[in-house]
Amino acid sequence: MPYLADVELPAEALEVAFVRSPFAHAAFGAIPDAVAFSAWPRPQPGRARYAGEPVALCWAATRAEAEDAAEAAEVEWEPLEPAAPTTFFERTFDSGGVDELLAGAARVFEGEFTAARQTPLPLEARGVIAWPRDGRIELWTSTQVPHVVREHVAQTLGIEEDLIRVRVPEVGGGFGLKAHVFAEEVALAAAARATGRVLRWVEDRTENLLASAHAHDTTVGLRLGVDAEGRFLAVDAEASADVGAYSLHPFTASLEPATCAQTLFAPYAVRALRWRARALSSHRCPVGAYRGVGMDAAVHATERLVDEVAAGLGIDPLELRLRNAHPVVPVTTAGGRALDSGDYPRLLRDLAERAGYEQLLRERAEARAQGRWFGIGIGFFNEHSGTGRSDYRRRGVTTIPGVDAARIQVTEGGRLVISTSAAEAGQGHAATYRRLAARELGVLPELVDVVEGDTDVAPFGSGTFASRGAVGVTEAVVRCLRRVAAADLAPGTDVVETVDATQIYPAGAHLAVAEVDPVSLVARVTRYVAVEDVGTILEPELVDAQVRGGVAMGIGDVLLSEHVYSEDGQLRTATLLDYLVPLASDVPPVEIHHIESPSPHTTLGSKGVGEAGTVGAFGAVSNAVADAVRSQGAKLTRLPYSPARIYEALGEKKMAPPRG
């Protein structure tokens, strides 16, 4: 399959460029020589709410000419004062008992921790081709959610879903970015319907950084009461996310703060929990899904506070975690999470053994005696994966299908055709299904064809996000395979299974070693050990590839990546020279180990693995860097832990001679 920009088009195809708002908030009049996409529903037409927001599109034979036209479009802009923030979403949770336990606590630790505004940044940016064919629109789009795109584009245009066929080319990375439906997809479909022409828009990196979807930008305030032995009693939390100008489809503005609040302290046996989660608007790019979503901010906040407690009480951070981890799983947490399986103390003990924790403590003491800023950090976490329809509906989210589906056909020639509602972006779906078929049916993998990303062929379902591949999607495939086995692989067999998966809680314990250069204040991760429990492992190499890539992404998110806006709402980080991501020289080898506690919620026991690496790194890397500079009197709380942030945190001490 070609990537979107490589799809062969007819010679008469046109290239699209968008007219984008130069202002963070502005009204605009009619736009001549460009088609304002009236099909896109706006609460107040003629209003742009963030710099980079698309307001119209232009087309020409080449992209350069289309950009010329977009630049020449005479838009009457009327800059406006910023609007006051709107509360897009607010929810509270209270287990009861928090005030009493905090009042009776031996000590109460407080902290405020901020996850930076970031962006998923797949190496291939977005792109859309709208191709009128046989009275329908064939919409090629680089997406993780083909059926969600079909449904939303059709609804927005007010046409039957049958009139849209979504096709997904090879996808050059998604990481959550491509799990949304964007204005550009709707606009191209509308324009192609209006003109009958084949239209293509290939997003450039500036557009991608400015106006696709951002992530996180979440501040978590925590109060934790502990008893005299350091046992966690109660947590009072507030998670507040700046979600930008719009609530993105399908996850809505609730995604980041709700996910964050639900994840706080979930691996620990706290007795009481209260939280308030809020999503506030601003004149910035909308915030959406990015690998780990609010779990990243939650694990950063939780694990940083746990290390501050350990330092405050003089208890080793590993020992403090062992003392507070759920001693037995399954268990329902104070926050109401029904943790399905696992062995939390064993995760921590395995981590200590695999990493050689005692030896590392000695190395740290030696390094510090030499004046080196050397730190060790643990990230202990659980996450939720595979969220199903019933879970979304309970949360009040109706815009996500939630189900996952598979269809298997046995052809007359004896081949097996597996199609699913998922969409591949390099995770290895096809290889996984082929080997599942071989295992379940004894067929040769090369006799299995896999089709994803074509809404005319694949069964209806959610797509690929929330680590659902090894949960609902695999479950649907396995159920189909067993029905095909029961039919004795008879040619003509055609089965479909749709699964409403129960949310699962994979868990893990990570350890990072970091060193901060006392002169440049650059932090480097020098060693990384991950112990994961993602349930039964289906494909060891693919699972480790997800963990390793996820950890690398997390290292970048903790040390490097941050979107910055000017006071007047202009993005200052619209190039990859300004928005930094990790390079080969930034990532150490990732040592990956597993314990496998099968989930009772899936036939094979698998739990999903797409996000675990990143979520764990938010705890382990941030604590390692914080540990390295704690000896210098600095306390880090705001991501990324860049040289500038470390410099700020050092305060008075930063002028001291660098070496001792």
Add this chain to the structure above:
Amino acid sequence: MNLALTVNGQAWSGEVEPRLSLADLLRERLRLTGTHLGCEQGPCGACTVLLDDEAVRSCLLLAVQADGHAVTTAEGVDLDLGPVFQCGFCRPGFTVTAEALRRAGLPASEEALSGNICRCTGYGPIVDAVRRCLT
């Protein structure tokens, strides 16, 4: 402007706009879509090609700057880094960078491969693959 160059050993000449980038010449005119565009700002390295023996960003070079030179794209490189990628979008850039190291007789290292961004793999498997190819 008139432009004459060789691409993967084959001569090509034609009229091009002065503003046409080398990447767009390769991708849109010659339909050599193995050269990927990841940023058009320089840092990502997905569009790396060889200009004679030197690795360059084809997105930052104007096509006319390649006049009289030999351009080699991923399609013209006989190096297979194997199944170490995930989404694969960075593969052509790493492949051409590896070829540049090979031609210069330089070893693979994390630093030598830090001009190419990969968002999927965490780099370790790619660095190992380039090492295998160059030894």
